[in-house]
Amino acid sequence: MKIRLDTLTKLALLHFLGWIFAQFVYVPMGISGDQGGYLSGENLDSLDIYTNRTDFARFFYSAISIIFPGVLAPLVVTLLVSVAIYSSSKFFLPWINKSAFWLANLLPHFLIWSSLASKEAIFIIPSIYLVSFCARLAFDLPFRSWKISFYFMILIFMFFMRPTYAFGYGYLLISSLILSKSFYLKIKQVNFIKKLSNSSMPILGAFFSGLILLSIWLYIFFAQVDIHAYMLIFQSYFLSYDGNTNRYHIEWGSAASFFSNMHWGIPFSIIGFTPAEALNNLKYLPAFLEGIIAFLFLLWLLIKLCRRSKVDANVRSAVYLCFLPALIILILAHYPIGIFNPGSAIRYKQSLAPAFYFYPLFLLSLSIKNRYYSFDENI
Secondary structure (H helix, E strand, O other): OOOOOOHHHHHHHHHHHHHHHHHHHHOOOOOOOOHHHHOOOOOOOOHHHHOOHHHHHHHHHHHHHOOOOOOHHHHHHHHHHHHHHHHHHOOOOOOOOHHHHHHHHHOHHHHHHOOOOOHHHHHHHHHHHHHHHHHHHHOOOOOOOHHHHHHHHHHHHHHHHOHHHHHHHHHHHHHHHHHOOOOOOOOHHHHHHHOOOOOHHHHHHHHHHHHHHHHHHHHHHHOHHHHHHHHHHHHHHHHOOOOOOOOOOOOOOOOHHHHHOHHHHHHHHHHOOOHHHHHHOHHHHHHHHHHHHHHHHHHHHHHHHHHHHOOOHHHHHHHHHHHHHHHHHHHHHHHHHHOOOHHHHHHHHHHHHHHHHHHHHHHHHHHHHHHHHHHHHOO
């Protein structure tokens, strides 16, 4: 007799198994991030929880621990993550690529860091709902006006929890709203943009993406002292902690080094460990292989979106005017965070999973939905 489980049950079971592995394998190995501090029960009554995201996370998990003590608190949160993934994906599931959907959910460190008491687990919940809303906007699906205020409140919370990443998510939300016909703000120029030809849209997308890069370069060039100080904050934050995987040799002494390290820093801030690091210590090899799969998965989704954009105007405008610029912002925000310690890179990038993997999958599923109904109407 076969037991058939629905998607929510599968997701909950998956996150439960991730919680078991995280708590009983990763924590004994000494890899638990700030979980100990978050579950300590300190600063429950401190007003700092409204201004300091670390104190808020400590308060959040400690409050849950009142009913679900100890490591049961992160179990509750990871089950909430599974519910958030299901409810935000439910509309898209009939048309979504099932293999790709489960790959996004099965990436081991996505499960692990959403199963530990972490800021990532908290951040994933609002961000998965936000990208779901943005995908609906790209296809002009109707929505109630109160949702605009609701998602901007979500975005404010995301700025509080992860300000560096929230800029990319914020761009995605604002650009998606502007392109939506259902949004009350009607801009004639936007309607013109959506009517551009297949050849013009990639050029326009490249223009917007280039404009973002140029703006960053000009800001760095004309404000070197401030940017250099900002760069040193990232460096000191990660290298101030003793870690076997810290990269002390990286040249980071000037604003120019922000660009000179990009060729390797951007891909390996996403992958995590380099081949040399994995081969020197084979216990890092599984994480390296997962990083390669995750990186190639992102590239595969980008290729699928670009191909689909050739025949679908909604995908075209969403990809070139919303997703690609947002992706550049997110990658550039993550890059200086992810180069000094591969373990930290793997941990922090889990906050990007909703934008990296789920948003493209949602867009592709809606494109398939439209193609299916268009074909059905022509029969």
